Amino acid sequence: xxxxxxxxxxxxxxxxxxxxxxxxxxxxxxxxxxxxxxxxxxxxxxxxxxxxxxxxxxxxxxxxxxxxxxxxxxxxxxxxxxxxxxxxxxxxxxxxxxxxxxxxxxxxxxxxxxxxxxxxxxxxxxxxxxxxxxxxxxxxxxxxxxxxxxxxxxxxxxxxxxxxxxxxxxxxxxxxxxxxxxxxxxxxxxxxxxxxxxxxxxxxxxxxxxxxxxxxxxxxxxxxxxxxxxxxxxxxxxxxxxxxxxxxxxxxxxxxxxxxxxxxxxxxxxxxxxxxxxxxxxxxxxxxxxxxxxxxxxxxxxxxxxxxxxxxxxxxxxxxxxxxxxxxxxxxxxxxxxxxxxxxxxxxxxxxxxxxxxxxxxxxxxxxxxxxxxxxxxxxxxxxxxxxxxxxxxxxxxxxxxxxxxxx
Numbered sequence: 001x002x003x004x005x006x007x008x009x010x011x012x013x014x015x016x017x018x019x020x021x022x023x024x025x026x027x028x029x030x031x032x033x034x035x036x037x038x039x040x041x042x043x044x045x046x047x048x049x050x051x052x053x054x055x056x057x058x059x060x061x062x063x064x065x066x067x068x069x070x071x072x073x074x075x076x077x078x079x080x081x082x083x084x085x086x087x088x089x090x091x092x093x094x095x096x097x098x099x100x101x102x103x104x105x106x107x108x109x110x111x112x113x114x115x116x117x118x119x120x121x122x123x124x125x126x127x128x129x130x131x132x133x134x135x136x137x138x139x140x141x142x143x144x145x146x147x148x149x150x151x152x153x154x155x156x157x158x159x160x161x162x163x164x165x166x167x168x169x170x171x172x173x174x175x176x177x178x179x180x181x182x183x184x185x186x187x188x189x190x191x192x193x194x195x196x197x198x199x200x201x202x203x204x205x206x207x208x209x210x211x212x213x214x215x216x217x218x219x220x221x222x223x224x225x226x227x228x229x230x231x232x233x234x235x236x237x238x239x240x241x242x243x244x245x246x247x248x249x250x251x252x253x254x255x256x257x258x259x260x261x262x263x264x265x266x267x268x269x270x271x272x273x274x275x276x277x278x279x280x281x282x283x284x285x286x287x288x289x290x291x292x293x294x295x296x297x298x299x300x301x302x303x304x305x306x307x308x309x310x311x312x313x314x315x316x317x318x319x320x321x322x323x324x325x326x327x328x329x330x331x332x333x334x335x336x337x338x339x340x341x342x343x344x345x346x347x348x349x350x351x352x353x354x355x356x357x358x359x360x361x362x363x364x365x366x367x368x369x370x371x372x373x374x375x376x377x378x379x380x381x382x383x384x385x386x387x388x389x390x391x392x393x394x395x396x397x398x399x400x401x402x403x404x405x406x407x408x
Contacts, residue, residue, distance in 0.1 A: 024125035027367055031404050034372050036127030040387035040398050041368055043123070043131040045234070045286050045328050045357035048115050050135040050157060056164070060156035066149065116169045122360055123171065127368060129387065129402045132394075133165070133174045134203065136362075139236040142208030147181045154179040158193055166198030171401060173394065175201035175232050180208060183216035190220055194227050200394040201230040203286075206261035207238040213272035221278045230282035230326075230393060235262045258331075259292040266296060266322070273313020275321040282393055284326040287359060289333050294347035297322050323349045326393055328357040329385070330366045342376040351381045355390040 031037070050057060054074050061067035107117045123131055135157060144150050158176045165172060176193055178186045193199055202224065204212075224231055237257025238244060244260065247253045262285050269275070269283070285293070297319035304311060304318055314321075327348055335341055348354060359365045371377070371385050391398050 024122055025407050027122075028125040028127075028405050028407060030367065030369055031125070031127030032406070034127075034369065036368060036372075037400065037402060037404050039383050040391060040396075040400050041126075041128050041402070042355070042387045042390035042394070042396065043126075043128045043358045043360070044284070044355045044390050044393075045134060045330060046119070046131040046360050047134050047136045047362060048119065049137070050161075051137050053115070053160070053164075057153075057157050057160045060159045061152050062155065063148075063152055066152045070153075112168055113164050115165055116172065119172055120169070124403045124405055126358065126360070127402055127404050128358070129400050130171050130173055130390075130394075130396055131358075132200065133161075133172050134234060135177065138177060139205050139234060140207060140238070141177075142180060142205045143238055143240070147179075151179040151182050151185045154189065155185075158189065162193065162196045162199065166196065170198070173198045173200045173396075175199075175203040175230070178202050178204050178220075180204045180210055180217075183214070183220070186217065187220045187223065190223050190227070190229070194223075194229055199229075200396075201232060201282075201284075203232045203234050204265075206233050206235045206265060207241070207257070208261075211268055212265050213268045213274060218277070221274065221281055225278050225281040228280075228395070230284060232284040232286050233262055233265050234286040235259070235288045237261075259288050262288040263292055263296055266293075267300065270300065270318045270321050271311050271314075273311070275324070276313050276315060282326065284328065284355070284393065286328045286357065287330055288327075289331050290327060290329065290344050290348060290354075291333050293322065293327055294344055297347060323347075323353065326353050326355055326389065328355055329371060330357040330359040331364050332366055332370045334370070338374075338376065341374070345376075351384055352389060354385045355393065356386045 054070075058067060058070040058074065061070055105118060107114045109117055119131065119133065123129075138153065138157060141150050141153060154177045161174060161176070166174060176189065176199055178189055180186055190202055194202075221231070235258040237253050238261075239247070239253045239257075241257070241260075244253050244257055247256065266285065274281075275283075300318035300322075304314070308314075311318075333341075345351075345354065356366075356368060356371050358367065368386055372382050374382075377385070388398065390396070
C-alpha cells in the first residue's frame with residue numbers, strides 16, 4: 001500500500017490487514033473529507049499498552065528488591081504477576097482482533113521506540129496533531145493491596161515514559177500517573193516530573209478508595225496550582241467494588257464503573273470546596289462520557305439548596321463549579337433524539353469545556369467525526385471541542401502539525 005503526502009515523496013507503509021483495510025485507512029479518508037488538516041485536533045485521552053514494554057519499565061524500578069520481584073513475577077504472567085490483572089472481557093471473547101494483531105503491525109524504523117511510530121501512525125490517519133498518552137493496565141493499579149508497589153511502578157513508568165517516549169516526540173504528551181494511595185509520594189512525583197518535556201499535567205486513576213479532600217493532598221494541589229499544571233481523574237472500573245460486584249455481565253460493570261468512581265470523586269471535590277481553595281487549578285474528568293455530569297449537577301444543586309449548611313466552603317451552586325471544569329467526550333452517549341445530546345452539551349458548556357478524546361486503541365474508541373458530525377454545533381464550536389479547548393487547557397501551540405496520509 002502506498003501512502004502519499006503533499007509535498008513529500010511517497011512512502012511505503014505496510015500495516016497489518018486489519019488496520020490498513022478496516023480502521024486507519026477509513027479514518028484517513030474521513031479526515032481529509034472533513035478538512036481536518038486545516039485546524040488543530042488534540043486527543044486528550046489515548047492509550048498504549050505499557051505492558052508490552054514491562055521488560056524495560058521494570059528496569060527503572062528504584063528498589064532492587066521490588067525490581068527483581070517484578071521481573072521474576074512477570075515471567076509467570078496472569079494472576080501470578082506482581083501487578084495482577086483486571087477481570088473483564090474488553091476483547092469480547094476474541095471478536096475484536098485489534099489487541100492480538102498489534103504485535104504483527106510492522107515497524108521498520110528502529111531509530112525510535114515502537115510506541116512512537118505506531119502512535120504517530122494512527123494520529124496522522126485520524127487527523128490528530130497532539131495526543132495525551134496514558135497507560136492501560138496501570139489504570140487499575142490504584143486498587144493494588146500493596147501501596148509500595150503502586151509507588152514503585154508509578155515512578156518507574158513515569159521515568160520510562162519521559163525518557164523513552166516524551167523526550168523524543170513533541171506531538172506525544174502525557175499527564176503522568178500519580179501514586180495517589182501515598183500522599184507524600186504523590187507530592188514528590190509532581191515535584192520531580194513537573195518540568196519534564198511533554199509533561200502537561202498529572203493524572204489520578206479513579207478506581208481507588210482515598211478521599212480527594214483529605215488534607216494530606218492539599219500540598220499537592222497547591223503545588224500543581226503554582227506550577228500551572230492541571231490534574232485529571234481517569235475513569236475505569238473495579239468489578240471487586242462492593243456495589244459493582246453485584247453485576248454479572250461486563251457490559252454492566254463497564255457502563256456503571258466508568259461513571260461511578262468519577263461521580264464520587266467529583267462530589268467530594270466540589271462539596272468540600274476544593275474549587276474555592278484552589279481556584280486556578282484546572283481539573284479534567286476523563287472517560288466517563290457526558291450524561292453523568294449533567295445529572296450530577298442537577299442532583300447536587302437540588303440537595304445543596306436544601307442543605308447549604310453542609311457545604312460551608314461553597315459560595316455558589318455545585319453546578320457552577322462543575323461547569324468551569326473540563327470533560328473528555330469519550331465515550332459519547334449518542335441518543336436517538338439529537339435534541340437530548342444538544343441539551344447535554346449546553347449543560348456542561350461544551351463550547352468551552354468539552355475536549356475530544358478517542359480512547360484509541362481500545363474497543364470503544366471514537367473518531368473526531370463523533371464531534372464534527374453533530375448538526376447542532378457551529379464550525380467554531382467543533383474546532384473548540386476538537387482542539388482549541390485542549391490547547392487552552394494544556395497550553396499548546398494551536399498551529400496544526402499533522403500529516404494526514406492519502407491512500408490509493
